[in-house]
Amino acid sequence: MFPLTSVNFLGAVVSVRSLGTTATILVIMAVLQVLFLRTKLGLALRAAADNPDSAAFSAPVGRLLMVGWGLAAALGAIAGALVGPQLTPTPGMLDTALVYALAAVILGGLDSPIRPAVAAKAIGVLENLVSVYVPFIGHDLKIAVPFALIFVILILRPQGLFGRKVVVRV
Known part of the structure; x- marks a missing residue:
């Protein structure tokens, strides 16, 4: 996914793969933070996870669970793509x-x-x-x-x- 080259950063040699993986993780964390704390979808997902019975009055909990599982699958696929090339x-x-x-x-x-x-x-x-x-x-x-x-x-x-x-x- 990222090239195998290295860069010299303040006297330390760091691989581009590690920098790219770290940058990708930081971007995903920021996107998730914004999603869960600043959007209606995030509020609905948190409500469905916290108390599905009460959340059912204002949101379709089944669909929210599908969105949550889809989000988890997407994050798992990204994690696998980032970690997979480094492991056997x-x-x-x-x-x-x-x-x-x-x-x-x-x-x-x-x-x-x-x-x-x-x-x-x-x-x-x-x-x-x-x-x-x-x-x-x-x-x-x-x-x-x-x-x-x-x-x-x-x-x-x-x-x-x-x-x-x-x-x-x-």
Whole structure:
């Protein structure tokens, strides 16, 4: 999708593929943020996801669910096109990516697409720091860091670091 060349940016060599992937992800995140927070379709999708019974009074929930699934399929296709050339196609090629994605969503919460992205960056930094400064983890057990983070967050703060506690009064 992007060429395999590299560019020198402030003394660091960065591949054009990484820059293109990052730029594509940032554009998609901005479009999703605008879609969900600034349009009637986004409001209807959020209402249908939050409370389908109440949303059925003002919007066709079945069609909104189809739009949501179509949007998810389109985003999955884009993700596959961006990540596919960098990995060997095997049945389990995205297993580690799913671990990191789950950790980012648990840490950042499901309220916004921006917070899990920030959480993913924080997980990456934490993982690399732990692999360097904790000798028994090293490079081989780096995948244990997101698992430990998931465990700690689910025990201490199940709604995520940025999530809000939902109080239901009966």
